[in-house]
Amino acid sequence: MQIRKHFRFEAAHSLPSHPGKCARMHGHSYRLEVAISGTLHRDGPARGMVEDFDALEALVTAEVLDALDHRTLNDIVENPTAEEIALWMWRRLQPKLSSLEELVLWETPSACVVLKRGDPSTASE
Helix, strand or coil: EEEEEEEEEEEECCCCCCCCCCCCCCCEEEEEEEECCCCCEECCCCCCCCCCCCHHHHHHHHHHHHHCEEEHHCEEECCHHHHHHHHHHHHHHHHHCCCCCEEEEEEEEEEEEEECCCHHCCCCC
8 A cells, every 4th residue: 555645845946957947046845755554453553554644754854854845956866856855855755664666746736856776776675
């Protein structure tokens, strides 16, 4: 079974190698979807759940949102394209969230990157 939680954060970046206006500093209202999979817990506080949504939120907040929200992404990710940001997130979350299946990072309401377990970019994880 898979569960999915959505998050939002604000950040700025520039893409110096980009031939268009994205080479200039600009900001986005990012939306992140984190999907994990597993079986239902049969006992304990997460009984009947794949994972407690509050626990998932706490982990994503600590590992990703606190580092990126209201920041200049160029200070954190060398070339902060949506793809590189998603990969940075995966590398932060996967070691602490072995059930991570998919990240979807929406840079704009109509443009996103999807990173899934088993994708070549995640192979070393």
